[in-house]
Amino acid sequence: MSASEAEIIVEPYIRESQNKSYFQVNRRVFVDDNILAREERKIFDKCWLYIGHESEIPKPGDFLTRDVGGRELIFARGVDGLARAFFNSCPHRGALVCREKQGNDKMFRCMYHAWSFDLGGKLISRPEDERYHSEGIDGIHDLVQVSQLEDYRGLYFINYDANAIDLKTYLSGAIEYIDLTIDQSEVGMEIVGGTQEYGFEANWKLLVENSFDGYHGMPTHATYFDYLIAGGGQLGDNGTTVNEARDLGNGHAVIEYGAPWGRPVAKPVAAWGVQGEADTASLRAGLEKRFGKERADRIAYHNFNMLIFPNLVINNIMAITLRTFFPQSANKQHVKAWALAPSDESEVMRERRLYNFLEFLGPGGFATPDDCEALKMCQQGYRNLTYTAWNDISKGLGENEQINTDEEQMRVFWREWDRRMQGDSL
Amino acid sequence: MTIQANKQASLSLTRSDIEDFLFYEASLLDSWQLEDWLILFVEGAQYWVPPAGADDLVDPASTLFYVADDYFRLTERVKRLGKKTAHVEWPKSKCRHMVSNVRILDGTEDEFHVTSNFVTYRSKGGVTETYLGHHNYTLCLVDSEIKITKKVSFLDVDNINDQGKVSIII
Secondary structure (H helix, E strand, O other), X not given: OOHXXXXXXXXXXXXXXXXXXXXXXXXXXXOOHHHHHHHHHHHHOOOOEEEEXXXXXXXXXXXXXXXXXXXXXXXXXXXXXXXEEEEOOOOOOOOOOOOOOEEEOOEEEOOOOOOEEEOOOOEEEOOOHHHOOOOOOOOOOOOOEOOEEEEEOOEEEEEOOOOOOOHHHHHOOHHHHHHHHHOOOOOOEEEOOOOEEEEEOOOHHHHHHHHOOHHHHHHHOHHHHHHHHHOOOOOOOOOOOOEEEEEEEOOEEEEEEOOOOOEOOOEOOHHHHHHHHHHHHHHHHHHHHHHOHHHHHHHHHOEEEEEEOOOEEEEEOOOEEEEEEEEEEOXXXXXXXXXXXEOOOOHHHHHHHHHHHHHHOOOOOXXXXXXXXXXXXXXXXXXXXXXXXXXXXXXXXOOOOOOOOOOHHHHHHHHHHHHHHOOOOO | OHHHHHHHHHHOOOHHHHHHHHHHHHHHHHOOOHHHHHOOEEEEEEEEEOOOOOOOOOOOOOOOOOEEEOHHHHHHHHHHHOOOOOHHHOOOOEEEXXXXXXXXXXXXXXXXXXXXXXXXXXXEOOEEXXXXXXXXXXXXXXXXXXXXXXXXXXXOOOOEXXXXXXXXXX
């Protein structure tokens, strides 16, 4: 531990009053490079991190390259049908072996000295192979696999720590909400139409908070709600009265609530017309047949914004977005976002879904750019931290019930973040 | 050149006419006169920004775009950007839209296709972002005036990690 790290640990990352009157986060956690370095070791090297969805590599030979937790990975499906994750570095001199974003091939060939690897990562050929005498040294010339790769219902996660607990145990209470999402379709879900990649100048943990912050909705997104009303929507037309924030264990948390927007799974809005009502009624009936009325209602009408610790967001709202984001530095992050949808969705409902997605989400949406602006403003405000050191995350503390506009879900994240940064591991 | 000449004859518009129109459009965007900009579109027009690096055949029915506005949402986008609560563009960024490499591709006065290259600069808070790519326009003549029925702005970049958003009309 360096001297500067010892120094920062003396100052608490979070402080929570015994009588539940306040919860505060030290603004240094958003700007300090030493804290970022510690996060890489204590969090990104230890936690399960989302790499991709099964539908992105459906066939043998399908591959994609993706940076996950600061590492360059290849996510590929072998001829045996199994998905694998490799470090995208040639065992020879370390160059990226695969330089395409995605594709289908029988092997990966390094451009530098033409070492070639099969989809299982095994070295299969190299020029002047007779000059090597490394028989019996198992695997040192193969691609290195990531320690752990597991999926839950098509969502694949990696873990760089060979000793980490299994994925399902790690996901804990988040399982319930993944199930609510995947159960939308009887045949399975798929990623629709690629990846949105964008970046902005704010610490990654600010996007954790923002992704399930019900409190900011009206002030930050007034123009989105203006737009909903202009389209014939009615605020308050929620389909449900549920409104809560829940701790899902292991740092995962969720807010679950009703909202005025349409949901392609089975909540119509005026703009979809009579046909939209008929389409959603039929989907709703299918859900009820499979799950009974109560669960069908929940799948159809309940929105949720969930964080799977540390940095996978599943927001099941006017569309479903998966979103993950990694720090490039303490004050800059890169985001990857996807739309998830039932594979068997009708063409017209798919169109409504993507229309819904774009009206709120992503770099050209009516909401996401304002979120990013808010987080940038926070990051800039932290230049004053010497004199204004603490963020307040107290809303709802001391209340018996935690609602979606409270901040309990963020406190769940911060307590786990703090625990891991202090050195405990799961 | 014969083919090109034929196209222009059937259209009775020169590249200069088109350039005048595109430069006028750019000037409206530079000065944030978005309501006047919207008048350049026919009712029912579309405005799309496909994801970074997309090819010309990409379709918002199956691909996740940044912007895929029908006329209603385009109108709402213009209204939104006029509000102080469109936080990302308040205070307003400074913009400069450069247009070049204008070509008339084909068509008649009822519908013709034009492509141009662009570089758009957006400057705010001490940071200048660069958007570059090409526009594909579907245009028509209404009472001898050029109108837009569809504008698709392709970002010819790998990703928008540096720009972060498409909050202006590029």
